[in-house]
Amino acid sequence: MDKSQEEQEVEKKIAQYHNRQKILLNKKRSEEHRARPHRLIGRGAILEAVFPAVMEMEGEEVKAFLIALSRLPEAQELVKKAPKNEAAE
Known part of the structure; x- marks a missing residue:
């Protein structure tokens, strides 16, 4: 493998790692985005159970x-x- 091919392979790996990082960050944001509504619904259910009048x-x-x-x-x-x-x- 000559120098140019080696550089291309390294650049390809770097691009793959950057894409993987983006995927993981998007997954984390998505999970955080779903967590808040889930938490609010759960707390609302608790509120209604403790204080049915609400x-x-x-x-x-x-x-x-x-x-x-x-x-x-x-x-x-x-x-x-x-x-x-x-x-x-």
Whole structure:
């Protein structure tokens, strides 16, 4: 194999690795994109199970309800005691 062929082979390998990197990054982004809706649906189901009344509420009513709950002293204490999540969501 002469020098030119060797360089072409190396460049081909580099291009293949770049393409593989792009594929992996796209796969990671796609998984992250699907994770958020999945998480929101799961948390919404928990909210409805704990507070069945929210099923009849509109979005702004649910928001006001949760804000009111979050302002209770007991809720503030629970937030302070909750383990900190190191991973960004």
